[in-house]
Amino acid sequence: MATAADHFTVDGYAFLRLFDKKKLESRAADKFQFRPNDVVVASFPKSGTTWLIEILKAMYGDWGLLKVGHSESAIFLEEQTLYSSYLGKIRQHVVETINIDDLPSPRLIYTHLPATIFPCQALKDKGVKLIYICRNPKDVVVSQYYFWKAFIKGAYSTGSWEQTLQSFQESRLQLTPWVRHVGDWYQKGIKDNVLHVTYEEMKEDLPRVVDKIAEFLQRPVTKEDIERVVTTTAVDAMRNKLSNLAFVDEGMVSEGENPFVRKGTVGDWKNHFTVAQSERFDAIIGEKVKSVNRNIPYQ
Ligand code: A3P
Numbered sequence: 001m002a003t004a005a006d007h008f009t010v011d012g013y014a015f016l017r018l019f020d021k022k023k024l025e026s027r028a029a030d031k032f033q034f035r036p037n038d039v040v041v042a043s044f045p046k047s048g049t050t051w052l053i054e055i056l057k058a059m060y061g062d063w064g065l066l067k068v069g070h071s072e073s074a075i076f077l078e079e080q081t082l083y084s085s086y087l088g089k090i091r092q093h094v095v096e097t098i099n100i101d102d103l104p105s106p107r108l109i110y111t112h113l114p115a116t117i118f119p120c121q122a123l124k125d126k127g128v129k130l131i132y133i134c135r136n137p138k139d140v141v142v143s144q145y146y147f148w149k150a151f152i153k154g155a156y157s158t159g160s161w162e163q164t165l166q167s168f169q170e171s172r173l174q175l176t177p178w179v180r181h182v183g184d185w186y187q188k189g190i191k192d193n194v195l196h197v198t199y200e201e202m203k204e205d206l207p208r209v210v211d212k213i214a215e216f217l218q219r220p221v222t223k224e225d226i227e228r229v230v231t232t233t234a235v236d237a238m239r240n241k242l243s244n245l246a247f248v249d250e251g252m253v254s255e256g257e258n259p260f261v262r263k264g265t266v267g268d269w270k271n272h273f274t275v276a277q278s279e280r281f282d283a284i285i286g287e288k289v290k291s292v293n294r295n296i297p298y299q
Pocket of ligand 1: 043044045046047048049050051139142143144146233234235238259260261262263264265268
């Protein structure tokens with residue numbers, strides 16, 4: 001079960017012991033050398049990060065990692081700057097062999113860091129663009145439950161559904177409190193370098209979101225590009241594509257499971273929350289959401 005022992009807190013956020021506390025406290029990610037044409041995807045884990053990355057990959061095939069023949073398209077900021085150990089040999093190999101400073105531009109970077117720890121000033125100074133993806137927290141917590149059941153077998157467990165839900169509400173899961181994570185990123189606004197998208201709007205009308213992203217990045221896409229994005233990032237297409245999970249060590253994921261592409265639907269929470277659980281969640285999280293931003297998806 002997720003306990004306080006699995007985490008430490010920095011700036012009020014829970015971090016798994018995979019992170020180096022000193023590096024977090026000294027804001028080591030600030031040393032990351034951004035370039036003006038870098039693009040960053042930011043999210044609370046299980047909000048549709050992988051999907052958004054695949055969308056950007058299908059929109060533009062020229063990301064630095066792809067150009068050097070790497071199967072991944074995005075650099076994970078925390079792994080590069082804040083970890084004390086790696087999620088296995090493959091991840092260690094990735095960090096040790098990819099020289100991010102030598103990668104051709106444009107680079108696609110992703111992060112789950114809270115806005116108060118992410119190097120926001122560097123983002124502004126260099127004019128880097130960031131897309132923050134947000135999702136109904138009830139679906140996020142369901143997705144988290146299945147993720148930790150399937151991923152890093154045995155190393156970290158969030159327990160039963162009820163226990164996972166409770167840990168989320170009590171900010172004992174990685175990167176919680178969720179409301180603050182989302183709220184801090186929404187405070188960054190959309191005027192400057194940050195575009196906010198939601199998982200729900202992507203499910204509802206992906207072409208419209210792709211257009212919005214293209215406009216934000218000032219890199220136009222054609223009708224054919226949009227059609228390709230829709231086809232190649234459909235849930236089943238992505239599940240097949242990412243089925244072998246070549247980026248984690250063998251045995252880390254339960255047989256037949258894909259922790260990054262599971263059901264891929266809106267409202268799966270209704271199959272998991274009891275009425276009492278939903279009411280409690282509304283009282284603890286829902287009430288706060290309203291005061292943070294009206295655009296945050298919540299049901
Ligand atoms: P579920 O567990 O609810 O299915 P992240 O990439 O941030 O870890 O988010 C994972 C969530 O995004 C999972 O949600 C996963 O199934 C969903 N997802 C991944 N690819 C998707 C796609 N192509 N379309 C819709 N949802 C997708």
